[in-house]
Amino acid sequence: MNPIIHKTAEISPGAKIGDRTTIWQNSIVLAGATVGDNCDIGHNCFIEGGARIGNSVKLKSNIDIWSGVTLESYVFVGPSVVFTNDLTPRAKYPKRKFPEYGKLIPTLLKEGASVGANATIVCGTTIGKWAIIGAGSVVTRDIPDYGLVAGVPAKLAGWACECGNKLVFARQKARCRFCKKEYKKSGLKLARIDSLNF
Numbered sequence: 001m002n003p004i005i006h007k008t009a010e011i012s013p014g015a016k017i018g019d020r021t022t023i024w025q026n027s028i029v030l031a032g033a034t035v036g037d038n039c040d041i042g043h044n045c046f047i048e049g050g051a052r053i054g055n056s057v058k059l060k061s062n063i064d065i066w067s068g069v070t071l072e073s074y075v076f077v078g079p080s081v082v083f084t085n086d087l088t089p090r091a092k093y094p095k096r097k098f099p100e101y102g103k104l105i106p107t108l109l110k111e112g113a114s115v116g117a118n119a120t121i122v123c124g125t126t127i128g129k130w131a132i133i134g135a136g137s138v139v140t141r142d143i144p145d146y147g148l149v150a151g152v153p154a155k156l157a158g159w160a161c162e163c164g165n166k167l168v169f170a171r172q173k174a175r176c177r178f179c180k181k182e183y184k185k186s187g188l189k190l191a192r193i194d195s196l197n198f
Contacts, residue, residue, distance in 0.1 A: 006043075015047075018055065033065075036073065060117070068106040068123065075109045078117035078135065083107060085123045110145070112162060119154075132160045146183070146190040159183070159190055 003021040005011060011023070014031030021035055025043040029035060032049025039053060042061040047053065050067030057071050060079040068085040071077070085104045086095060093101050105123040109115070113127045116135030127133065131143045134150030134157075143149055148158040148166060159167045161176040161183070168174060172185045183192050 012049075015049075024061075032067075042079070054111075066104075068104045069109075070106065071109045072111040072113075074112045076114040077109075078115055078119070080118050081115050082118075082120040083123070084121070087123060113143075114164070130160060130162045132164065144188050144190065146192075147188075156188070159185070162192065 001020045003017045003019065003023065005023045006025045008025045009023045010028045011017060012029065012031040015029040016034045017029065018035055018037035018039065020037055021039040023041040027041050027043060027045040029047045030049040033047045033051045035047065035053045036055035036057065038055055039057045041059050044062045045059050046064040048065065048067045051065040052070040053065065054071060054073035056073055057075045059077045062080045063077055064083060066083055066085040069083050087105060088102055095102055095104050107121055107123045107125055109127040110129040112130040115121065115133045116137065118135055119133050119137045119139065121139045125139055126142045128143050128145035128147055130145060131147045133139055133154060137150050137154040138152045140153045146159050147156055148160045149155060150157050161167050161179060161181055163176060163179040163181065165176055165178045167176060167183060169185055174183045181192055183190055
């Protein structure tokens, strides 16, 4: 099934849009951008060439995805989230024209990660699988898989299940009280496992 694109959206020739993806009012996707299947791109979003969006990603409204930003499948991005791709930007010396002054820096959001409204993701960071970033947070460092972070700068405040609910650990083990998925923790690493003995 072809993508569904609102009449006010602008899709440049050379942009790749997957099947069953919906793009809403006043959004722009430039040549060289890739958007996967079954995505939902809210109104007033901008996706630059070089941005990579996986399958079943949901972007709410007023979001810019710059070159070098990769969103793996099932990522959720809340309204007005800010991404960056340059730690030392200068209008007079853009990195593409003056590579001797530095380069654009990539950012990766792994499968299932969620970003709350108005958060800022500083480039060069990796957001782990199924991590959750609280609304208004400023992410300046990598977030582990399943990490639940909040604040300015964002700090680890707990752990989230794949279903999105907060996990409570006893002796480094947890079972989600909602979906019953089970996890084991070792330091700042959390892994989902098939069976735990409590």
